Amino acid sequence: MGVPGALSDPGNRRTLLNRHSLRWKIALLVAAACCGIALTVGLLVHHSTYERSMNDGAAKAYGALDSAISAESGDGSDSLVRAPGEMPPALVRTVREHGSGHLYDESDEYRPRMWAGAGTPDGHMAAVSIDMIPDQLSRRSLDRHMEKYSLAALAVIVPLSALAAELPNRRLRRVARTARRIASGDLAARTKVGGRAGDEITAISDTVDSMADSLQDRLRVEQRFTADVAHELRTPLMGLVTSAELLPESEATDLVRDRVRVLRILVEDLLEISRLDAGVERADLRPVALTEMVRGSLLRSGLDARLSLDAAPAVVETDPRRLDRIITNLVVNCHRHGAGPVEVTVEGGTVIIRDHGSGFPDHLLAEGPQRFRTGAADRGRGHGLGLTVASGQARVIGASLLFSNAADGGAVATLRLPQAD
DSSP states (O other), X not given: OHHHHHHHSHHHHHHHHOTTSHHHHHHHHHHHHHHHHHHHHHHHHHHHHHHHHHHHHHHHHHHHHHHHHHHTOOOSTTOOBOOGGGSOHXXXXXXXXXXXXXXXXXXXXXXXXXXXXXXXXXXXXXXXXXXXXXXXXXXXXXXXXXXXXXXXXXXXXXXXXXXXXXXXXXXXXXXHHHHHHHHTTOTTOOOOOOOOTTOHHHHHHHHHHHHHHHHHHHHHHHHHHHHHHHHHHHHHHHHHHHHHHHSOSSHHHHHHHHHHHHHHHHHHHHHHHHHHHHTOOOOOOEEEEHHHHHHHHHHHHTOOOEEEEOSSOOEEEEOHHHXXXXXXHHHHHHHHHSOSOOEEXXXXXXXXXXXXXXXXXXXXXXXXXXXTBOOOGGGOOOOSXXXXXXXXXXXXXXXXXXXXXXXXXXXEEEEEOOBOO
């Protein structure tokens, strides 16, 4: 029942038909080994059968020769030949050199004969020949049977070897899928392929699981450190904010207040990320008119943006505070790291925010936003926290946030929100 389901899956069919897969390499290796064994055994059997046929034929020919010489007569098939011209030249030379000899004559492919010759007391030579057609037919029949059954064995063994290779292949594919999940950020993924101790696939699986455990532990340490640093900075920062407000108005005071504001935003982002990492954030979902929500967010941000609205405004199920945070961060990111004009488009339950700068860096498109990594010098400097917070908040409210680059240049962030029932 499992095979039809597997074959109905296009991915499994592509794997099955992939000639570079390990399954077919194992099957090819088994087929080559079987062919080698069949060829070796076939040659040995053929040679052994041929030698036995020659020995038996020579013994029969010598027996017929002795009988013919003793009786000085013979029947039609074993008649005594005394004229050297009627004998094969090679047999004549052998008899003259050694006094006797035999020769298998295949000059006529369809009527092979075994000759035996010997010298006679009167100084001449005599020879007889016997028919070897039955032996030839027997050997050819044996060769055909060996070829037929070797092909039949290959037709059975090769598919069985491909099926037998499916179990380790399945375990290897599971390890590969788990490794891809880990690479995409799912550090809770584990292979769970099982197997006996000492098995190579089990060793690979254990190594991947150990790597995931190590990465998860390091990530927890990093998250705890981020949270601890943010909490430790919060108290002195609040005092610093208060002190900055008490300074007399001057150009230097404005510079200090601006830097304090940047530092406060950074600490708040770190605290927010630590809460998102800990998984303690819970969304307060309720129906929201998306058009009005986006317009209000842009007004509160105080930043320029071209707003394009859908003719049919959508009502989405979301957390207004978190949605406002996401839109604000995306618009701020466009102004800080991109180039104008910044465009915000609302289409149904989707919000598209883009700029006309150099676009997102390749690593962000491949791996998603990462804290403290901006990667593209031409998109300005930053801590990489704005997009990280936006992605985290999107997960909390059940929305999807995708990053891409426009064909004509510029970074594009697409936020898709679940619509209200």
